[in-house]
Amino acid sequence: MLRQQDVGHRVVVRRIVGVTGERTLFTDALGELVDLTETDLTLATDKGTVRVPLREVHRAKRVPPARRPRAAAVIALELAADEAWPAPVRSRLGGWILRAADNWTGRANSALAVGDPDRPLDAAIDAVVRWYTxxxxxxxxxxxxxxxxxxxxxxxxxxxxxxxxxxxxTAPLAPLLAAPARSDLPLVDLADTPTDAWYAMVAEHKGTLPGTALRILNGVPEKVFAHVRDADGDLIAVARGAVTGPDRWLGLSLLQTAPAARRRGLAQHVMRAVAGWATQRGATHAYLQVEERNTPAVALYGRLGFSTHHTYLTREAPPVT
Structure with missing residues (x-):
């Protein structure tokens, strides 16, 4: 049977789906184990998320990953993403990076556990706890x-x-740029700094933006802020792009469309414009980060050519009693 240590790994689950006469019927599910409780397990499969009650599990085991990227590639991409979302308070623990930003976003307020922490693992975790405490x-x-x-x-x-x-x-930029430009949609304005309306639209999704948030959003040398306005001048779509790392990754974030303007192709329209800006700065590939449970966004990005490079879990220490 699977254990908590298997969460985040690729597994195969044989599930009991019925009985015909004296014959038990099974079906198999293959995917990444994303949750395991006392009653259920949840898999992220190519066809979506599957939740299986443990009482229906006949057999389950971990299997080799499917063409996983090399460790060095994961580390390089994570470091590029860290550079694109720079927490103002930082410290090093060997290869690990400790980050704090007044609790604005998990990315900027978590220890990035890549590389060697330069001490035994238990001692590294203790050091992380002390630093944040x-x-x-x-x-x-x-x-x-x-x-x-x-x-x-x-x-x-x-x-x-x-x-x-x-x-x-991740996705290559070439297919995004090969898509025909949409002349029926408003132009995408790419600016070095965001407008107040841009901040306001992001705040609707991310909550109030403290000063720390503004430092993160503007703290990258090569970044761009996309604005799309309707005929009345109202903002209907935004996004942020940043090019970082020796491999010149384009990091896409905060892609949002106003509810009244959805399902018109604005997401691809904005991504295409930001991709064009990034290629002028040497980028050939883009990455984004999305929660696995956000199935509409995952489906949208899939249609735009994105596939999962790797995953991560943000772990929280138990409350102090």
């Missing part, structure tokens, strides 16, 4: 999978909980 914040660790499987196993033993699984998805 000294700043009055709940300790968080960002654990890319399956690279950080040992970290996740150690955190399981300590009773750390997990936020929803995040997919780090």
């Amino acid at each position: 000294d700043r009055g914040q709940r300790p968080l660790i960002n654990a890319p999978m399956p690279l950080a499987a040992p970290v996740n196993a150690a955190l399981d033993e300590r009773g750390w909980t997990a936020r929803p699984l995040t997919l780090v998805q």
Whole structure:
């Protein structure tokens, strides 16, 4: 049977689906184990999320990953993403990066567990706890999978909980740029700095933006803020792009469309414009981060050519009693 240490790994589950006469009927599901409770397990499969009651599980086991990227590729992409979302307070623990930003976003307020922390794993976790506790914040660790499987196993033993699984998805820029330009949609205005209306639209999704948030959003040398306005001048779509890392990754974030303007192709329209800006700066591929449970967004990005490069779990320390 599967254990908590298998969360984030590829598994196969044989499920009992019925009985015909004296014959038991089975079906198999293959995917990434994203949750395991006392009653159910949840898989992220190519066809979507599947929840299976444990009472229906006949057999389950971990299987080799499907063409997983090399560890070095995961680390390089995670470091590029960290550079694109720069927490103002930072420290190093060997290869790990400790980040704080007044609790605005998990990415900027978690220890990025990539590389060697330069000490035994238990001592590294203790150091993370002290660092965040000294700043009055709940300790968080960002654990890319399956690279950080040992970290996740150690955190399981300590009773750390997990936020929803995040997919780090990538796509080449060429297909985005090859899509025909939409002359029927408003122009995408690409600006070096966001307008007040841009901030307001993002705040509707991310909550009030503290000063720290503005420092993160503007703290990258090569970044762009996309604005799309309707005929009345009202903002109907926004996004942020940043090019970072030696591999010149384009990081796409905060892609939003006003509810009244959805299902018109604005997401692809905005991405195409940002992709054009990024290619002028040497980028050939883009990445974005999306929660696995956000099925509409995952489906949209799939249609635009994005696929999962790797995943990560944001782990939370148990509350101090």
